[in-house]
Amino acid sequence: MPSVPNPLRLAIRAVGLALARLGAIDRDRAVRTTELAWPRIVTGLARMSKNAVDVAMVGVAVGTAAVAGVGFAGPFWGLAFAIGGGVAGGTIALVSQRYGADARDELGLAVRSSTALVVAMSLPVTLVFWLVPHELVGLLSSNDRAVAYGARYLQVVGLGIPFAGLNLVGSRTLVGADDAYTAMQVRGGGAVANIGLNWLFVFALDWGVAGAALGTVLSNVAATSAFAIGLVYGRAPAIGAFPVRVDPTGRYVDPETIRDLGRIGLPIGARNLVWTVAEFPMLAILDHFGEPTVAAFVIARRIWGLMNTPGWGFGLAASSLVGQALGQNDEATAEAYGREIVRFSVATYAVFAGCIATVAERLVVLFADGATSPEVPIAVSLVYAACVAVVFQGVTAAASGPLDASGDTRVPFASQFLGIFGGSIPLAYLGATTTLGYWGLYLAFLAETTVPAAINYWRFRTNKWKAISESYRPDVAAGDD
Template sequence: MHYNSNLKEKFLRVKAIDRGRQLFNMIKESLSGEEKDYTNGRIGKALFMLAIPMVLEMIFESVFAIADILFVSQLGDDAVATVGITESITTIVYAIGFGLSMATTALVARRVGEKKFEKAAKVSSQAILTGAIASFFIAVVGIFFSKDLLRLMGANATIVNEMSGYASIILGSNMIIMLLFINNAIFRSAGDAALSMRVLIIANCLNIILDPLLIFGLGPIPAMGVEGAAIATSIGRGLAVVYQFVLLFKGSGKIHIKIEHFTLKWKTIKKLIKLSLGGIGQNIIATSSWIGLMRIMAEFGSAAIAGYTIAIRILIFILLPSWGLSNAAATLVGQNLGANQSERAEKSVWAAGRINVVFLGLIGVVFFLFPAYFIELFTDDQGILVNGIQALKIISCGFIFYGMGMVLLNSINGAGDTQTPTLLNLISFWIVEIPVAYLLAIQFGWDQKGVFYAIIIAEAVLTLTALYWFKTGRWKLKKV
């Protein structure tokens, strides 16, 4: 009996070691950048292989923002304010970049699924041209009217007169941001997610090295202050874009772009713009609704706003793996629809949704039970703590809705239907969230709690309506 028990224990130990080895090999393979076909094989493995590099890519993007603020904060409040105000202006760049990358994902993934790699390369080149044209006009405004833009945003005289160079550089070089978005979308939609992750690693490492050198100076390098941060960001991202083009022209992955592809094809550009309008709309709707909620939160004082802001930062960081998984689902939907495997596309979405619901459900339980631990990492101010704990505890109750909702919406976008998610966002965030937040917080006297509950209600409405639309199957019929 004792012998059998030892034998069983040994068997379980060997099995656990074997599973660990398999997991390690899968992670290693997902980061290798090797060419893979995601229109066959196990769906769970395909999701895992795509999601790992996408999650890491998003984490590196977050590190990028943190590093900038960390160094700039040593220059004083005006420098930090300059970065913050400029970022609020560049939301238009991010909105356009997000929209074009979404359109690129839908078109390129579909062509890759059809095994029409030459057409995928042609679409990619037209997406790059479209982004470059859009960014040119933004650059002209940014270079020549940066002071006016800062003044319009309420910046003080010191920022306008002494630090406007930061805005000029960031807006003037916005093409770098645009191309970074679009090129990484090309890699991801082709299933080469590891390549886009490597690009972000290069950009981040260069930025972290150059930030202190250019901001504070070293030896023959003069201290450039906040403008040095803008130059470091532009150089870091710029060299990353150069690396992207080397990979695309070399044909290291499925997409091999050639010079002759860069002849303007207005039919393709029109299709890209039409699809991107939905993505731009989704971004603007979400951003503007957040501004609306902040306006309501302002009624309850700075402590309430600060606590809410800290809670949201924590939530956004925790949601990064979920966004990576939902992006992986979008890629699988596009490729499998292109391969005329609509049932496999649907199964991919349900698989990703289940994983996301379980993951965020568990995180939600932790946040609900131990919210103070996470808020205390950022502040010891009692007023902010109370509000932050309240925000984190209430909003985390909606994590199950967030988990399924983001997978459904990204997958519908990946199918090439960007109009439906835009409409659902508009209904949920502007027709439901803002009025309900005002009603509960102001009219019913729930104070900031009313805003937090309104967020859950809006996300529930968004998820349930997206679920209804997804189950109709109309997204499978979308031609792009």
Template sequence: MDDSGFAWEQGPWRELIRLALPTALSSLSYSLMTLTDTLFLARVGAAPLAGIALGGTASFVLLSFWFGLFRATKTLVAQARGAGRDSDARAHAGLGILTASAAGAVGILLGHGVAALLPHLAGSAEAGALAADYLRTVSYGAPMVLLTVVLGEVRLGAGDAVTPFRAALAGNALNLVLAWVLIFPLGLGVVGAALATVIANTVETCWLASVQAREGVAFRAVRREHFGRLWRLGLPSGVQVLLELGAYGLLAAMIAPLGAVPLAAHQLVAQLLRLLGLPVIAIAESAAVLVGQGVGAGRWALVRRVASRAFALNGLITLGVAFALWGAGPALAAAATQDTEVRALAARLLGLGALVQLAGGANAVAGAVLRGTGDATVPALLGIATAWLGAPLLMWLLGYRLGWGAMGGWLGMLIENGVCASYLTARIWNGGWRAAGSTRSAPSA
């Protein structure tokens, strides 16, 4: 990097928005496919919707460690680019691809093993059988899912948000068409939804791989130090995502015995909020890229500057989403499902979900900024602790003991996100990240 600094240094707003707009879709492409399947199956009935809730959650949990680990790839590529070490960036890309391929093969085996257990967790035999069918089928796409994730992280780390966006757009458009055909005209139900997702993920992976191949991937340049950096930075995030999604999976498993209606409403609201949260995730991941570039170049003052802009954008978006949910929650629930019981419970959960969205947005931005600096361990430990002491515990206390049902678990999610967001934001501003991760070897400010 030359002495004049980054082109975006005096105007982080524009760069955040430039990266965030395409990242809004590409960062959660797999979730969007699951949302499409969820909305289609909501038209079929409560049992298929409950089946994809349980099977889809299990699929996310099984791959979640790698989702977290590969966040480090984005940070390492961004820091290497910021420091002018393009060869290191290509080596991290190669290591990510090799790791994703091996992990995907293991994911197929784990998916089939866990599928045999799902019928014992569901509230009805039909929902349990459908959940097992969905997981067995969708697990064949595990290698493609992980390759899509790691290639997307490499492109984002290089400041290229357009390629992941285009690939995700193509994959999701294909999934939309295939899911409709396979679920309705062909009558394949949850298996059809899973097949559509596998095929669409394969197309998305091929798109990303073709672009990355033109820029170059240095498989032979991978050294022990690249492996060490990936795991030092990625392991805390990987464990965090695994255990946080494990806690979320436990919450779904705790709701399942209450019946198909509570589980279906929980799945419907969770997927809708994940869609509405796309802009927040995009801002958070874009901030991580800019912070990573700044730290790689030794420009530590950019951390707070980028963070402040990211928090401001996040606040505007999440407040708007919250007001929309409070005003239009019942209408959204009515549009999503024809089941009157599911509709009524989903409308109540959406009201509480608006508050979860506010706290979760701030938590996502703070965590991403810290990951961009290389500070991953402390945020991960806090996230793990609050995830397991939040939703599952309050689901037991309020949902079971006091009879609040799924509402108890969602209140727990609100509390855990609020606690994390408060602490991590303070850590950014008091400079606690300076003693962590890659900044240990950085020059003093």
């Protein structure tokens, strides 16, 4: 991996080294974790910035109703990441263990099977979104203008769902092979291209929400093409060498590999789907507060996405490093990485949240027509609540990494489900129907993160994930026992 004088990399490394000086984590593990985590965090910032810019461009060019409409379409688009993320969660578990054991043929089979599974699962979803977008978005709101904007956005952006899923598989393959930097180049480049395309389509061509959706589709197609070229040929133009090559002519449907992907990935996909599904009742509840509150929530969630990007890095770094150690049958090192990455993650989240809190109002205004827009004060308050709640996400994301790498994926799904449907949604409903008001929304943010943080870390501490991982380790590693 090339040494890049990236300020974010230096900042994250500084946090890790500070923790090492305090004796909280091992210095060498802090450095290696940083090298895997920072490119994923940059990718996350690029992707979430793209999402934020989408909303900001739509808000400035079209108005509050369009922002609400894109928000109503959001949970449907989230299905792409529930589908692709679930399969890709299985991909990184299998790839990291096979990479650690140097079982390259089995690694290629895992990638090809992941590709086939993503395509088979995502194409029907794309078809439904193309045929009945208005009916789907109309389930969430009676605001005709917002529904019309949301339906148009959903119809176009749905074309990108298969490509978004394949991007996740490609990215997780590289991270599992100890190369988050190349994945960052591809997906980060796609995000930058997306912003440029959206500016062209939304402002220059005046295509509104449809232009924002089209930019998302085309950027995902470009990134998928780069991953495909790199994995097949071992390098991609303007990107460089890839750490692994995958023979595209091999088997794509291997029953045993598909079953492993399903057993590992289904709970991960369900975990991703929890928030996507939860957005439906959440947006319906917010609709009772009125259009400004819906727009404010959409803005706050976009900013939340920026603050949540350390989880992209530390969760996947934990999955990769723990998985590689398990592939070598080194359970002690796997546990040490898992424990220390949780501490590293929480400290980094705290720094991110503190930075966002200091500029919350200025950030929110960027998404609105102006500082006097009705959604601005509501969004600012929600962002402050998110700054507190997101720190606990550092535990949730990092503790789920070792569980995902080992195949112990059911508990993180259950914890996310309880946090959302046992805490966040009921609190938001109480806010909409009682004098609790906006405090219900603030507490909803907190419940969303504290419940899964407690459960995931408890599960990690039980060490049951080590035994579970044995059934997924490659034959090479199993033979070393």
